Amino acid sequence: MIYREAGDFKTSYVDDNQTFPIRFDRYGYYVALLIAFVVVPFVVNDYWVNAIFLPFLIYAIAAIGLNILVGYCGQVSLGTGGFMAVGAYSVYKLMTAFPEVSIIIHVLLAGGITAGVGVLFGLPSLRIKGFYLAVATLAAQFFLVWLFNRVPWFYNYSASGQISAPEREVFGVAVTGANTAPWAVYLFSLLFLVLCAMLARNLTRGSMGRRWMAIRDMDIAAEIIGVNPLTAKLSAFAVSSFFVGIAGALFFAVYLGAVEVGEAFGIQKSFLVLFMIIIGGLGSIFGSFAGAAFLVLLPVLLKNVLVGGLGWPTDLAAHLEFMIVGGLIITFLVLEPHGLAQLWRVTKEKLRLWPFPH
Amino acid sequence: MKKTLITAAVAGIMAAAPAMADLTFTSLSYRTGPYAANGIPFADGYADYFTLLNERDGGIGGEKVNLVECETGYNTEKGVECYESTKGSGALVYQPLSTGITYQLIPKATADGIPVHSMGYGRTSAKNGEVFNWIFNYPANYWDGASVAIKHLLDINGGDLSGKKVALVYHNSAYGKEPIRTLEVLAEKHGYELTLLAVDHPGQEQKSQWLQIRRERPDYVIMWGWGVMNQVAIQEAVNIRFPMENFIGIWWSGSENDVLPAGDGANGYKALTFHNVGSDYPVFDDIQQYVVDTGKAAGAGDQIGTALYNRGLYAAMLAAEAAKTAQEMTGSSTIDAAQMRMGMENLEITEAKMADLGLPNFGPEFKVSCENHGGNGFAAVAQWDAASGEWSLITDYMQSDQEVLAPLVEEDSTAFANEAGIEPGCM
Numbered sequence: 001m002i003y004r005e006a007g008d009f010k011t012s013y014v015d016d017n018q019t020f021p022i023r024f025d026r027y028g029y030y031v032a033l034l035i036a037f038v039v040v041p042f043v044v045n046d047y048w049v050n051a052i053f054l055p056f057l058i059y060a061i062a063a064i065g066l067n068i069l070v071g072y073c074g075q076v077s078l079g080t081g082g083f084m085a086v087g088a089y090s091v092y093k094l095m096t097a098f099p100e101v102s103i104i105i106h107v108l109l110a111g112g113i114t115a116g117v118g119v120l121f122g123l124p125s126l127r128i129k130g131f132y133l134a135v136a137t138l139a140a141q142f143f144l145v146w147l148f149n150r151v152p153w154f155y156n157y158s159a160s161g162q163i164s165a166p167e168r169e170v171f172g173v174a175v176t177g178a179n180t181a182p183w184a185v186y187l188f189s190l191l192f193l194v195l196c197a198m199l200a201r202n203l204t205r206g207s208m209g210r211r212w213m214a215i216r217d218m219d220i221a222a223e224i225i226g227v228n229p230l231t232a233k234l235s236a237f238a239v240s241s242f243f244v245g246i247a248g249a250l251f252f253a254v255y256l257g258a259v260e261v262g263e264a265f266g267i268q269k270s271f272l273v274l275f276m277i278i279i280g281g282l283g284s285i286f287g288s289f290a291g292a293a294f295l296v297l298l299p300v301l302l303k304n305v306l307v308g309g310l311g312w313p314t315d316l317a318a319h320l321e322f323m324i325v326g327g328l329i330i331t332f333l334v335l336e337p338h339g340l341a342q343l344w345r346v347t348k349e350k351l352r353l354w355p356f357p358h
Numbered sequence: 359m360k361k362t363l364i365t366a367a368v369a370g371i372m373a374a375a376p377a378m379a380d381l382t383f384t385s386l387s388y389r390t391g392p393y394a395a396n397g398i399p400f401a402d403g404y405a406d407y408f409t410l411l412n413e414r415d416g417g418i419g420g421e422k423v424n425l426v427e428c429e430t431g432y433n434t435e436k437g438v439e440c441y442e443s444t445k446g447s448g449a450l451v452y453q454p455l456s457t458g459i460t461y462q463l464i465p466k467a468t469a470d471g472i473p474v475h476s477m478g479y480g481r482t483s484a485k486n487g488e489v490f491n492w493i494f495n496y497p498a499n500y501w502d503g504a505s506v507a508i509k510h511l512l513d514i515n516g517g518d519l520s521g522k523k524v525a526l527v528y529h530n531s532a533y534g535k536e537p538i539r540t541l542e543v544l545a546e547k548h549g550y551e552l553t554l555l556a557v558d559h560p561g562q563e564q565k566s567q568w569l570q571i572r573r574e575r576p577d578y579v580i581m582w583g584w585g586v587m588n589q590v591a592i593q594e595a596v597n598i599r600f601p602m603e604n605f606i607g608i609w610w611s612g613s614e615n616d617v618l619p620a621g622d623g624a625n626g627y628k629a630l631t632f633h634n635v636g637s638d639y640p641v642f643d644d645i646q647q648y649v650v651d652t653g654k655a656a657g658a659g660d661q662i663g664t665a666l667y668n669r670g671l672y673a674a675m676l677a678a679e680a681a682k683t684a685q686e687m688t689g690s691s692t693i694d695a696a697q698m699r700m701g702m703e704n705l706e707i708t709e710a711k712m713a714d715l716g717l718p719n720f721g722p723e724f725k726v727s728c729e730n731h732g733g734n735g736f737a738a739v740a741q742w743d744a745a746s747g748e749w750s751l752i753t754d755y756m757q758s759d760q761e762v763l764a765p766l767v768e769e770d771s772t773a774f775a776n777e778a779g780i781e782p783g784c785m
Contacts, residue, residue, distance in 0.1 A: 046445075047446065050442045055435065149530055159538070160535050161532055162461050167778075177465065258461045258462050263433075263458055263531060314428065315389030315394075315429060
């Protein structure tokens, strides 16, 4: 009844082509942004930010990045963890080498460096496809982790090989280091997420996104109609790695504060982000959010219900958590192979007819 | 429907913090994952000692102990979640049993004003209490361990290691890398040749490392392993017929779980320890009576008396003693985290105190001070007897080479202080 486009007239192409053409969607989006920027910062505490919001926001950026590569351009990548490590170590080197430069610039530069590394490891995609490409990116994952473990220059020769984020401020408010206010780190990460999501959304529905999707759907046909596979694939690798690099930089500098590469950016991180976009929905920005939320929130929720609520032993709860999350993933994918985004899409279609379906 | 789901979810996430209790201790344990074999006995020992205090003495100084356990799986992200979810409950001290999580918690806990006790792990230079006001790592740290291992080798070689080859097999993480610096400095001093062999997490694949050991034939192998890596390394050493008495593990590579899978082959394997082994102490009778027989033992209750169970027990004992010290200093039975820190900083463990607690001669005597948060660095060597299935101490407690370690601690903590902008000083 409320969710429909009847009566919502568009009189210009700009109106017709906007991201949320349906008024209800648009208002929902504005309200969500308003709550996220204006209400949440006032109510969050340390626990909410560090256990729930920060991982969600940062994984969402990584998922958007990987979704561009896998979901939009069809290039399967298992190197996400390695590329996040590039972002983290870049921002660490930049933070310690140029302490006077703003952390915002460092994070963006870290994304840029990761984009360069991504393009380098994306070169094989011009020759190899599908599973074979996945194996090539897997090599990137292992190589990068090995590199950051092996070369002491990357961790400033510290005895333990750990990198720790020094305190940095934005407009006089600390966003990295130990003395951060929860609202500050939340807003800092949220800002990057919103900018990344808007950028990704507009890239994917522009000519660049169309080229990526043409390559994904059939690369030979795309080449025949004039899409240059070299630029299309490498631009997808660059943009994707840029986002993943930003996510890695925030993951280290804002969220964890200290990381060791093998533990924080190992192969399981690559799988985690890949699962996020598969569950959320390939080729969908909303899907990246939904997948990240699902895999970040569900374990925390289950833990709190089982241990905090029911008082079960922690080991039993941890094992059950694996089983429940695994079971839910299979259930969701059986019910809707195209992920949560498709579920949402179907719901919207139904809502538009509700309460008078044909 | 959606609304109820969201409400349920919010309620579920909110339900994290338990009720405020008298004295809250947290146990960031790991009973799952590749390090569970080692995490379980430690967590059991830690929990059982507090249960014992509650059942036998009615808590510490008349205040019941509330132990909050949180599963980290040895994963730093979960560790952060655990820390944030428990710190609001009035936690007095954190013992994360993971060097990675300790590194995370050092700045966070310092900012929040909650002490961290990384007993025999974590950041070694936290020994310098003037820089790390809130971090404690008594009674011994990794550099002590490395030094004591070399000291033991010196002893069995008549004081001369020149020309000998020593290999370090280490977990490729902050934990495993800790001793490298010390071993390198000691190599210069004593003239042995050091080979470094990294093993990646989780350590199930070590064929190439042990192949290299077989090829290069080092005289001694020192290991910094944890979890499944220990078992694999000891099995591989047996496979290449490396003489077990020349193979020394750090205290985290010296539990029953590590040697039992290799069977008789592991006979003679050595490991360091900073507390005694076995269950031949009066306190274990009390544990049997008050904890096991009443059905309150943590976990499956099958770990009592194992090396890591004893270490968990020892950690809990030190925490309880620090709380007692704090109670005596403040004159009140309820204490907060800042007073707990004071208690830890003024903790003194004497033989008489340990005998009182039913743990005579269980660990070295030491005294914590503002300048020295790390104890005196005493450790002993234990050897595994596969036939009887027991560890036994083969040396006395030896002090680490302080003249080498003190400058290293000074150097590393000063570097940290400069990096983090800390003005060293007592609180």
